Amino acid sequence: MCGIVGYVGEKQAAPILLDGLSKLEYRGYDSAGIAVFDGEKINMTKAKGRLKVLEEITHGGSTMPGVLGVGHTRWATHGEPSDVNAHPHLNRDGSIAVVHNGIIENYLKLKKKLVKKGYEFVSDTDTEVIAHLLDYYYDGNPLRAITKVMHRMEGSYALGIIFKDFPDELYAVRKDSPLIVGHTETGSIIASDVPAVLKYTRDVYFIENEEIVRMEKDSMEFFNVDEEQIEKEPVHIEWDVDAAEKGGYEHFMLKEMYEQPKAITDTFSPRIRGNEIVIEELNMSDEDIRAVKKLMIVACGSAYHAGVTGKYVFEGMARIPVEVDLASEFRYRDPILEEGTLVIVISQSGETADSLAALRESRERGAKVLGIVNVVGSSIAREADNVMYTWAGPEIAVATTKAYSCQLIALYLLAVKFAKVRGQISDAQVKEYIEDLKRLPDQVELLLNNKNKIQKFANRYLAAKDVFFIGRGIDYAISLEGSLKLKEISYIHSEAYAAGELKHGTISLIEEGTLVTAVLTQEDLFKKMISNIVEVRTRGAFVLAVTTEGNDEVKKAADYVIYIPRTNRFFTNSLAIIPLQLFGYYISVGRGCDVDKPRNLAKSVTVE
């Protein structure tokens, strides 16, 4: 996500802020800004685009005098990438400046209240609410104002704050978004990630949830939300810069897999209000939702695979007919888009050429398009009639993991919403689905923590030539994605088959020792799948089964079993994908491949 840097000390702040931000560039961003107190007022410079632009405008920071400041690289969430939406954000008289990482979930409610009290907003961001709220509560005591604001905010945040009235003090606070602080030889520094401070110090304090830090040039005090002082111990960082960028993980892909519990939470929680699902950005009344006759899901790569899952979920839960198509096919096949068809284009980058062309084609034919997109302000997000964002944050590894997982969540939310409005499920069922959604992050975490078992297994198959993935129903959808994960980063030939199709060709490819990964999470299909497992095993296959806890039968049929926790039959893909991602990852690592940048592949395919 976004990057934060802050400094108070004896050196000019701006060059230090810019230098720190440059170390956070790898995290992905679309605009940047810094605010520095010059002794009289807080000056601010912000620019859309690369950090280089900001560096040029400020001559490497030299045109901004002052020893206290905060800086930010923004990855847009609320409001498109632009100068005005870039951070920092100021209160009304420009005496408080704030930089923020995270999402304030109740910002609309807070904004409404502040507008009523006469506050004027200049940006579309959720962050500006924090600046005005601080202003509202500020009575000369920064710490008090901060704790009051914390009590009002829901969501996640890491904040760097400066007050004109306190020119020697820098404040930092966090909840569910990372933040570290440290002493340098010349002052105190805050950052959202280790690489930004490594040049200045290797001893840092990791701020925990709901902790506040007040820093001066050579002092640092920590408080809890009750304004009580607390003690903290510094941690010595051994990592080199390269490892630090990856947060200590060996690869971005592994880091991003580990970010899935948070990304999933960030995607569903703003859309859950009590026992209801509220998707404001859908801009569809209940009547509009009831009028939908068919869904047409269009996407490429993993986003297409998410769409295949979506088909099973929508049809099974909401009883709406769904067609899923590859965008590259859809755009040239003269698609039939009858009245009542809602087109859903799924894309992480929002820039995939074929997906964008499919969107334009659909709109030209008069269909309404809903985008499920990760990058705010991207072409698909801009051109779709409505856009539902996945809050995965920037994804660096070419092979998608967390963005794909968030696409699934967005589809579940939509399906539950549609199913409820169309009278297919009851309030009690909605409540159950919401409870299942809330359980997913911990369940995903549990599976991730089981990675050694998969690594061990993967190491036995480093020399595999062909791997097959089989499943039925929704498990076929996850087989497609599992197979893609493996082939794109390990260069092992791999294919996914609907298990019932085995007899129509694939089975002739099974030889002694061929690895077959069977996914079976759908209880009503267990028996059928076990027959398929037996079929391939009798022809020499080695079978790895991914199945739901409690399915003991499969142990007798398969060679190796990985269990996933229980959830409802529509959400199982979110769990089954974790061991498959880990499997692809460890095979790739074991074969010495370039995990994060596989050959011939690009993260964003902006050409046909």
Ligand code: G6P
């Ligand atoms: C590339 C990426 C995939 C992604 C696909 C679609 O192939 O490597 O991870 O699924 O493009 O990209 P999009 O940005 O539209 O989701």
